[in-house]
Amino acid sequence: MTTLLIFIIVLFVAVAMWQMVKIFDLAQVGASNNQVATDKDNKFNGYMMIAFLIFIYAITIASFVYLGDLPLTSNSASEHGPGLDSLMIISMVVIFIVQTITQFLLHYFAYKYKGEKGRKALFYADNNMLEAIWTVIPVIVLAGLIIYGLFTWNDIMNVDESDDPMVVELYAQQFNWKARYGGSDNVLGKANVRLIDLDKANILGVDEDDPNAQDDVIVTELHLPKGRPVLFKMRSQDVLHSAYMPHFRAQMNCVPGMVTQFAFTPTVTTAEMRQNPDIQEKVENINALRLERKAEIDEAGQDLLYQFDYLLLCNKICGKSHYNMQMKIVVETQEEFDAWMKEQKTFENSLLD
Amino acid sequence: MSVTAETHGHDDHDVHHHKETFVTKYIFSQDHKMIAKQYLITGVIIMGIIGIMMSLMIRMQIAWPEQPNVIFEALLGKWAPGGVMDADIYLALVTIHGTIMVFFVLTAGLSGTFSNLLIPLQIGARDMASGFLNMISYWLFFVSCVIMILSFFVEAGPAAAGWTIYPPLSALPMAQGGSGMGMTLWLVSMAIFIASSLLGSLNYVVTVINLRTKGMSMTRLPLTIWAFFVTAIIGVVSFPVLLSAALLLIMDRSFGTSFFLSDIFIQGEVLHYQGGSPVLFEHLFWFLGHPEVYIVLLPALGITSEIIATNSRKPIFGYRAMVASILAIAFLSTIVWGHHMFISGMNPFLGSVFTFTTLLIAIPSAVKAFNYITTLWKGNLQLNPAMLFSIGLVSTFITGGLTGIILGDSALDINVHDTYFVVAHFHLVMGISALYGVFAGIYHWFPKMFGRMMNKNLGYLHFWITAICAYGVFFPMHFIGMAGLPRRYYTNSNFPLFDDTTNAQGVITIFALIAGVAQLVFLYNFVVSIFYGKKTEQNPWKSNTLEWTAPVEHMHGNWPGAIPHVYRWPYDYSKPGHDEDFVPQNVPMKDGEEELQH
Numbered sequence: 025m026t027t028l029l030i031f032i033i034v035l036f037v038a039v040a041m042w043q044m045v046k047i048f049d050l051a052q053v054g055a056s057n058n059q060v061a062t063d064k065d066n067k068f069n070g071y072m073m074i075a076f077l078i079f080i081y082a083i084t085i086a087s088f089v090y091l092g093d094l095p096l097t098s099n100s101a102s103e104h105g106p107g108l109d110s111l112m113i114i115s116m117v118v119i120f121i122v123q124t125i126t127q128f129l130l131h132y133f134a135y136k137y138k139g140e141k142g143r144k145a146l147f148y149a150d151n152n153m154l155e156a157i158w159t160v161i162p163v164i165v166l167a168g169l170i171i172y173g174l175f176t177w178n179d180i181m182n183v184d185e186s187d188d189p190m191v192v193e194l195y196a197q198q199f200n201w202k203a204r205y206g207g208s209d210n211v212l213g214k215a216n217v218r219l220i221d222l223d224k225a226n227i228l229g230v231d232e233d234d235p236n237a238q239d240d241v242i243v244t245e246l247h248l249p250k251g252r253p254v255l256f257k258m259r260s261q262d263v264l265h266s267a268y269m270p271h272f273r274a275q276m277n278c279v280p281g282m283v284t285q286f287a288f289t290p291t292v293t294t295a296e297m298r299q300n301p302d303i304q305e306k307v308e309n310i311n312a313l314r315l316e317r318k319a320e321i322d323e324a325g326q327d328l329l330y331q332f333d334y335l336l337l338c339n340k341i342c343g344k345s346h347y348n349m350q351m352k353i354v355v356e357t358q359e360e361f362d363a364w365m366k367e368q369k370t371f372e373n374s375l376l377d
Numbered sequence: 378m379s380v381t382a383e384t385h386g387h388d389d390h391d392v393h394h395h396k397e398t399f400v401t402k403y404i405f406s407q408d409h410k411m412i413a414k415q416y417l418i419t420g421v422i423i424m425g426i427i428g429i430m431m432s433l434m435i436r437m438q439i440a441w442p443e444q445p446n447v448i449f450e451a452l453l454g455k456w457a458p459g460g461v462m463d464a465d466i467y468l469a470l471v472t473i474h475g476t477i478m479v480f481f482v483l484t485a486g487l488s489g490t491f492s493n494l495l496i497p498l499q500i501g502a503r504d505m506a507s508g509f510l511n512m513i514s515y516w517l518f519f520v521s522c523v524i525m526i527l528s529f530f531v532e533a534g535p536a537a538a539g540w541t542i543y544p545p546l547s548a549l550p551m552a553q554g555g556s557g558m559g560m561t562l563w564l565v566s567m568a569i570f571i572a573s574s575l576l577g578s579l580n581y582v583v584t585v586i587n588l589r590t591k592g593m594s595m596t597r598l599p600l601t602i603w604a605f606f607v608t609a610i611i612g613v614v615s616f617p618v619l620l621s622a623a624l625l626l627i628m629d630r631s632f633g634t635s636f637f638l639s640d641i642f643i644q645g646e647v648l649h650y651q652g653g654s655p656v657l658f659e660h661l662f663w664f665l666g667h668p669e670v671y672i673v674l675l676p677a678l679g680i681t682s683e684i685i686a687t688n689s690r691k692p693i694f695g696y697r698a699m700v701a702s703i704l705a706i707a708f709l710s711t712i713v714w715g716h717h718m719f720i721s722g723m724n725p726f727l728g729s730v731f732t733f734t735t736l737l738i739a740i741p742s743a744v745k746a747f748n749y750i751t752t753l754w755k756g757n758l759q760l761n762p763a764m765l766f767s768i769g770l771v772s773t774f775i776t777g778g779l780t781g782i783i784l785g786d787s788a789l790d791i792n793v794h795d796t797y798f799v800v801a802h803f804h805l806v807m808g809i810s811a812l813y814g815v816f817a818g819i820y821h822w823f824p825k826m827f828g829r830m831m832n833k834n835l836g837y838l839h840f841w842i843t844a845i846c847a848y849g850v851f852f853p854m855h856f857i858g859m860a861g862l863p864r865r866y867y868t869n870s871n872f873p874l875f876d877d878t879t880n881a882q883g884v885i886t887i888f889a890l891i892a893g894v895a896q897l898v899f900l901y902n903f904v905v906s907i908f909y910g911k912k913t914e915q916n917p918w919k920s921n922t923l924e925w926t927a928p929v930e931h932m933h934g935n936w937p938g939a940i941p942h943v944y945r946w947p948y949d950y951s952k953p954g955h956d957e958d959f960v961p962q963n964v965p966m967k968d969g970e971e972e973l974q975h
Contacts, residue, residue, distance in 0.1 A: 030437075030890065031447065038894050044838060059830035059911055060918065061761045065837070069760035072841060073768070079845060080772075083852045091856035091881055097792075112789055119779040126746065126775050133753040134768050138760060139690070144958055145951040146755035149692040149973055154751065155744065162743040166736045169782060174729050177788040181725035198552065198643070217642035229642070258722075262643040263546040264655055266720065266795065270861035273792045277721050279655055280545055281639025284722035310876040330873035339795045339863040341539045342546060343553045344464045347866035 063140055070138030077131035081124070099302055101334065101355065102272040103253075103289040104180045109273075111176050115169060183287045189253035192246070194336070195228050196258070196265035196278040198343050201336055201351035204228060205241040207370060213237020217261050217280075225376045229261070232375065240371040246336060246353045248290045249361035255287040268339035269353065271297075277340055290355045297355075298332045307332050405516075407508030410931050412515050413494035414826055419519060420486025421815055422903070424477050426896075427526070431474035433893045438462050440879075440886035442868035456534065464867040465554050468537035469529075471865055472555070475540030476525065476563070480570060483673040483811045485518050485577075488612075491676060491818050492581050492605040494826065498924035499599050501590025501941055503934040506583040510576050517573035521566045528562035536563035539865065541662055544637040544655050548629050551644050561630070564623050571620045578609035578616075585609075590923070592943035596700075597962070599922050599947040600686075600693060603700050604679020607707045608672050614711065615668040622661035629653070659721055663714035670807050671710040675703060677814020678745065678774075681767035683947075684821050685749060687920045688764035689756030690958045692948035692973075695748045702741035709738045719787040720794055728787040735785035739778070746775050757951070757958070761918070762836025766817035769844050770810050776848075777806025780855060795865075798858025801851045809847045816840075816899070823903075824917050828929045829910030835902040842895035849888030853881050921947045921961045945972055 061069075097112050137145075183189065193204035193212055206212045213234040220229040230237045248254055258267055260278035267286070268275045276286040297303055310330045314321055321328055334353035338346060356364070406412060430452070437446060445460035456466035493511065497504055505511045528535040537555030538547035542563065550557040585598075585606045598606075625636040629650075637658040638650035686693040693699060715723065715731030749771045758764065780802040783789045793799065816839075823831045857878045862869060869875045869882070916925035923943070927935050941963035949960040954970060966972065 028447075030441075030887070033887070034890050034894060037891055038897070041838070041842075041894060041898055058914070058917065059833045061759045061764075061833065065833065066758065066760045069765060069837065070758075076841075076844060080776075080848060080852075083848055087853050087856045091853060091860070091878070094856065094859045097859055108788055108792065111786070112783070112792075115783050115786065115789065119782060123776060123779055126750065127772060129750050130753070130768065130771055130775070133750060133756075134758060134760070137689075137753060137756045137758050139757045143757050145690040145757040147692065147951050147953055148694065148751075148755065149948065150695055150697070155695050155698050155748070158747040159740060159744055162740050166739055166782075169786065170733055170736050173732060173786040173788050177725065177729060177732065177786075180788060180791070181728070217640045218647050220642050220647065222645065262641055263549070263552050264543050268795075268861075268863065270792060275720050275791050275794055279722050280641050281652075281654055282656070282722060306877065310873055313876050313879065314873065324870075326873075330876065335872070335874055337861075337863055340543075341468065341865045344468070346468070347464070347868055348871050350872060 061139070066138040066140070070135040073131045073134040077127060080127055080131075084120075084123075093302065093306065099292075099297070099300055100271065100273050101290055101292040101297060102274065103291055104176075105273045105291075107176055107179065111172055114172070118165060118169070180288075181286075183255055183285065184253075187253045189255035189287055190249070191255050191257065192248075193228075193257045193259060194246075194267050194278065196260040196267065196338070196342075196349075198262050199338070199345035199349040200244070201246075201267075201338075201349065202228060203243050203246045203351070204230070204371075205243070205365070205368075206236075207239030207241055209236060209239060211236040212257065213240050213371065215259070220261075223376070225374060230371055238370065238372040241365065241368045242371060242374065243368055244351065246351055247361055247364050248353065248355050249358045250290055250293050250355055252358070253287060253289045256285060258284045258286070263342050264340045265338050265342050265349070266340035268337045269334070270337070271334050275339060293355045293357060294332070294334060294353075295356070297334070303332050405512055407504070407512045408931075408933060409493045409497050409505045409508070409511060410826070410935075412511050413490050415515050416486060416489030416493060416518070417819070417826070419522060420481055420489050421819075422900075424481040424486060424522060426900075428474055428477040428482055429893055429896060431470045431477070433889060434462070435467070435470050435474060436886040436889040438467055438867070439869070440882045442870055462867075465534055465537060467867045468539070468553075468865065469535045469555050469559070472537050472539055472542075472563075473525070473529070473535055476536075476567075478808065479540060479669065479673065480567070481522060481525070483807070483815070484612075484669070485570070485574065487673065487676050487811060487815050487818075488581075488605065488608060489515070489518065489577060490815075491601070491680060491822070492577070492609065494822060495601055495924060496581055496584050496605055497588070498825070498927060498935060499602050499922050499947075500585060500588060500593055501923050501943065502584060502588035503936075503940070505580050506588060507580055510580050514573045514576035514580065517569050517576070521570035521573060524562050524566035524569065528559050528566070531558040531562065533557045533559060535559040541659075541666065542626070543662070544626060544629065544658050545641055548626060548638055549641070549643060549648075561627075564627055564630075568620060568623055571616050571623075574612055574616050578612040581605055581609035582613065590940045590943055593962075596697075597943055597946045600682035600696070600699055600703075601676075601679040601922075603703055604675045604682070607703050608675045608679075611668045611675075611707050611710060612672055615665040615672075618661055619665035622658055622665075625661075626658065656718070656721055656723060659718050660714070663717045664711075666717065667714040668707075668710045670803070671706055673807050673811045674774075674814075675706065677770060677811040677817075678703075680814045680818040680821070681749070681770050683920075683922065684763045684767045684817050685752050685771075686948050686950060687821075687918050687959075688759040688761055688767070689752055690759065690950045691752055691756040692950055693748070694751040694754075695744075696946070696948065698744055699748055702744045705741040706738060709734060709741070713738060713785075716785050716787070716790070719790045725787075732785060732787045736782065739782060739785075742774075742778055746771060746778070759918075761820065762831070762833055762840055763817045763821035763918075765837070765840040765844075766813045766820065769840065769847075770813040770817065772844075773805045773813065773847065774810045776852075777802055777804070777810065781806065792861070793858055795863055796858040797854050797862050797864055800864050801854035801858055804854075805847070805851045809851070816843075819903070821918065822924075823906065823910075824913035824929070825924055827907050827910070828913055828931075829906055830913050830917065831906040831910060832902050835898055839895055839899045839902065842898070843892055846888045846892030846895065850885050850892065853885055857881055857885075916961075919957075919959045921949060921959050923962055926961060926963055949973075 195202040214231040258278040338349035449457035450460035533554035635650040635653035
């Protein structure tokens with residue numbers, strides 16, 4: 025039905041344009057028109073430039089009003105998140121200042137100096153001083169952003185092993201995720217896809233003879249204790265995937281044939297995040313929208329009402345069901361985590377004979 | 378270095394009077410003007426229509442996922458059973474849309490049309506250095522177009538691994554339907570395309586270096602030619618690397634080598650590949666892929682420089698700085714590719730280096746933007762359609778370029794990498810900007826190509842609808858990306874996290890559809906004007922460059938008599954001491970007139 029409506033709208037727009045074209049053409053009859061802009065054209069388009077400038081500002085404001093809560097540039101759930109968010113906000117402020125000024129100058133000049141017959145433009149070909157100014161200012165601003173950015177980047181990417189991070193393997197395959205914990209020794213057993221043995225349910229190719237592997241724990245829902253650094257080791261068994269955890273400002277590709285890594289410290293439990301007023305507002309908003317689409321959602325077999333959860337998304341095109349490759353992440357207190365961990369089977373016990 | 382065009386000496390024009398048949402004139406033509414038109418029709422118009430139609434289908438699927446759509450049913454056939462688009466074909470559309478727009482429309486279409494048309498005409502040469510290579514280049518391009526389109530008709534569908542075709546997804550037919558025959562055709566098509574592009578680029582470089590007319594020193598070249606020249610050099614430097622990547626990928630796919638593959642377990646079996654790395658492919662791909670952005674953008678910027686100066690009736694501000702920034706951008710473009718790979722698993726220190734070089738590129742870009750704006754200042758702006766598109770280009774170039782500051786920053790890239798933020802960024806800064814460059818070029822040089830004028834009112838209508846819709850599509854898209862929505866998702870309604878972006882997606886799609894319809898205005902104007910447009914004067918825009926000294930009627934060798942000599946730079950607009958507000962390059966200096974030391 026929507027499709028039909030859209031189709032009709034597009035059709036109407038097309039007809040409207042066709043009619044406008046005819047009007048334009050008719051308006052030209054008789055005028056000695058060689059298709060070069062006249063003063064009248066310059067005037068019309070000059071005013072349009074100002075209208076367009078207003079449109080650019082309007083769509084900027086509208087985007088901020090309707091989409092500006094930017095859930096993923098505020099309320100981060102990891103230790104490095106707030107630093108990254110302020111870098112983002114500073115960059116955005118710089119961008120919006122430059123954008124507002126330059127778009128104004130561009131369109132205002134296009135309006136102000138619209139051509140008139142008989143007027144001569146100023147022959148003004150060069151000014152080294154001016155050019156030096158607008159070379160140096162970007163240099164200074166960019167130098168600031170680069171330095172700030174690189175410090176942030178190094179903070180995030182340098183893993184401090186002395187913090188005793190919990191080691192977790194993220195294992196990607198078309199089209200799902202698995203997580204493997206190092207177990208009580210916090211050391212992951214060796215693994216390679218060549219050791220995969222589906223008959224024994226050794227789906228990750230963990231080395232069955234490696235003593236470190238025996239207490240490994242493999243799960244399909246990622247649990248993390250709040251406040252403890254986590255060092256993720258990423259693997260993929262088939263194609264490129266990317267482990268994207270937007271709430272934690274974390275992402276790293278999973279590359280077959282190599283192990284990549286990323287580390288962060290979760291700071292907000294799932295339960296706490298659900299109490300966050302911003303998140304609650306977002307959830308209410310989404311649920312209102314979902315109630316409108318009730319029939320459709322029921323048909324798709326999804327839960328009607330949304331409850332906030334952290335997600336791990338695949339963010340590198342990986343095949344047909346790329347859009348459908350997520351894993352739930354639960355951040356909880358250390359006690360809750362320990363209790364959950366106790367219930368999980370170790371690798372040793374999960375193998376079939 | 379000789380600045381005289383000796384290859385076709387001044388008196389040899391009678392050799393051009395050999396008989397022309399239909400085939401040598403319109404099909405296997407070696408004349409640069411005809412080849413330019415062939416590129417225009419094939420590369421820009423036909424491939425452009427296909428590419429844009431794909432983008433509209435993608436947009437409709439994103440906004441109204443998994444709903445029956447008569448358009449899908451009609452165009453996609455078996456891939457849209459009952460009008461519901463299949464997930465595989467969605468990825469194929471994304472892939473081929475990207476490939477067609479980036480390579481076929483904005484590389485071959487843009488450079489092929491305007492470099493071919495303008496290089497000989499603006500430097501004062503009778504033709505390209507090698508007309509034969511030029512012809513071969515076009516026909517190789519034509520073959521690659523045909524193969525790319527044919528890939529839609531193979532059993533398992535066309536390539537669907539994204540236009541970046543990262544292995545292993547692109548290497549393993551069992552990973553994805555499109556990685557079978559479809560990917561083979563993609564690779565073959567691209568290999569031929571690269572050969573075509575190299576022949577074209579070499580020709581441009583050689584022509585600019587050797588065939589300039591007397592007096593046309595490098596510092597008197599129009600900025601269009603500088604841009605085309607430098608673009609061709611970047612192409613020659615970087616395209617071969619993509620060819621090698623494609624060849625190695627073909628080896629991995631067909632001959633069992635392991636350049637890019639290692640330790641793979643798929644569909645219940647371990648593959649034999651050992652020791653390769655997909656990251657190597659990413660390096661090779663982006664070593665072309667990033668310069669490619671500038672291969673697309675620089676010619677568009679060159680075209681606008683020329684059009685903005687002409688229509689402002691003012692010299693381009695800071696000619697030397699403009700040339701320097703083209704060169705700086707060209708150089709830097711070859712050392713920034715790693716910013717596409719911050720989170721690919723490469724060493725984080727490399728990420729720091731690439732952040733540094735990437736943000737450096739903002740400096741020459743900023744200089745260009747400010748120089749454009751200053752050129753408008755105190756001008757006498759003739760707001761022709763070409764001028765509107767040029768101003769539009771500066772606008773989208775700024776908007777799109779600024780968000781590059783976020784993406785080029787490795788730390789910020791972690792969270793917006795591969796989201797709609799990236800999609801919005803590159804569509805504005807290279808997609809829309811370069812398309813505006815193409816449109817500006819077509820409106821401006823249409824009289825040169827077809828001897829007739831395009832209708833300006835239709836041009837205005839086309840521009841304003843397109844300009845509004847372009848921002849309507851891509852401005853909100855940044856915000857969707859900031860919400861973390863990954864790109865290349867067949868549907869976003871599969872889980873509720875992004876449900877609150879649904880309405881915005883609908884609005885974006887409606888803007889996109891209107892923009893699509895607006896292109897029909899252009900198409901109508903273009904086709905009708907070729908046959909019924911008003912006959913043009915020799916120099917309708919009162920421009921200084923040499924192409925307007927050639928007669929309206931096309932002829933082999935471009936000028937009936939001797940090639941004009943050049944006495945001044947191309948931007949003597951509104952120069953004090955002259956009655957007219959333009960002084961063509963072939964007008965000798967008056968007594969006591971000083972050439973600007975730019």
